[in-house]
Amino acid sequence: MSRFPFAPPPALRPENIQARFRSALHEPRTAVVLGRWLGAAFLVCFLTGLISHGLQDPPGWLRNHLPSRPVDGYRITQGLHVITGIACIPLLAAKLWTVYPKLFTWPPARSVLQALERLGIALLLGSAVLLLFTGLLNTLQWYPWPFPFRQTHFWLAWIAIGGLLLHIAAKAPVIQENWRRVRVPVVDGRRAFLTGVLLSVAAVTVVTAGQSVPWLRRFDLLAPRRPDLGPQGLPVNRTAVAAGTAQTSGADWRLTVTGPRGYTLTLDELAALPQYTAQLPIACVEGWSASAHWTGVRVRDLLDRAGAPESARLRVVSLEQGGPYRTTEMESSYAHDPLTLLALRVNGEVLAADHGFPARIIAPNRPGVLQTKWVSRLEVLA
Ligand SMILES: Nc1nc2c(c(=O)[nH]1)N[C@H]1C(S)=C(S)[C@@H](COP(=O)(O)O)O[C@H]1N2
Ligand SMILES: [Mo]
Secondary structure, three states: OOOOOOOOOHHHOHHHHHHHOOOOOOOHHHHHHHHHHHHHHHHHHHHHHHHHHHHHOOOHHHHOOOOOOOOOHHHHHHHHHHHHHHHHHHHHHHHHHHHHHHHOOOOOOOOHHHHHHHHHHHHHHHHHHHHHHHHHHHHOOOOOOOOOHHHHHHHHHHHHHHHHHHHHHHHHHHHHHHOOOOOOOOOOOHHHHHHHHHHHHHHHHHOOHHHOOHHHHHHOOOOOOOOOOOHHHOOOOOOHHHHOOOOOOOOOOEEEEEOOOOEEEEHHHHHHOOOEEEEEEEEOOOOOEEEEEEEEEEHHHHHHHOOOOOOOEEEEEEOOOOOOOOEEEEOHHHHOOOOOEEEEEEOOEEOOHHHOOOOEEEOOOOOHHHOOOOEEEEEEEO
């Protein structure tokens, strides 16, 4: 047993570990029940993550097929993404506790098959811990690492799915054997343990989900943000001061629209065009969302006036000098949606500087990062 490259230190010898973890709960049925819950939460989190990634940075083949409906689609999928991601934390902890002694089996593998099985676990566990850690810090708007969050989180998710498939395949016999409850030999305390796990999931959900679920707002104790706090009842990620746009005056500002018949408008001219109001949410990838009544000019009217074709895509340019969201692109399905506005007002008031004065983009079923503030140019793309 100790011949595999080196012997484990005494504290890590399997028999010593097993001796310290004698609870009957370290048995397969508990692991299978927890695995099902964790697997379901993880799958919802994975799929909603793919949706978020696809909407924010669509690959070329997908670009012209992004739907601008349902209006609240992204708000719901991103809310679910963060809720299920947070739920995975206690579920993963409980699952790990259950199978813990097995992780120290020595030697690590006796056959190729077992080596594959353990590779699956290593990939799954390593990537899952990193996914949950980076995701959680992202909801706190804290990026204490040198690598880009979104790409890292995205690729970790694929590694985790690969590890999960390998893990399920390797454990298929155990899973099958323990899928159904066996009535007679019930392990003492399993039900209490599983109830405890469910209660912790419920607790972390209730104290964080208020950042996207309005009726849970009162219990939003641990979520980093209350979506109804901020100027004009909406939170602010990037302030006008941080963006360097705080001094913008309505009198000096101009909107330039490029295209076959490009033109420039003053704020008064823009405000004199037909105005529309739409109730649309801002749904931030960081997990909060909030709905508001936005009033402004339809982007499609502005494009028609510039002679843009129906299929035109758009580049939106902000007054902001730097920052990753200074320019964004908009597909034609959004640009031509009657609800997509270059908004001048929110909830009946002129936009606050922090919300993008004098004009911001607001469009249905889109991640918040694409709702560009302090807009100064709309460029029609060929
Ligand atoms: N020009 C510009 N527009 C921007 C941003 C920005 O950094 N610069 N942030 C975006 C993000 S991440 C979100 S979620 C929405 C809403 O952010 P707010 O709450 O700061 O208005 O605005 C978006 N518009
Ligand atoms: Mo955001």
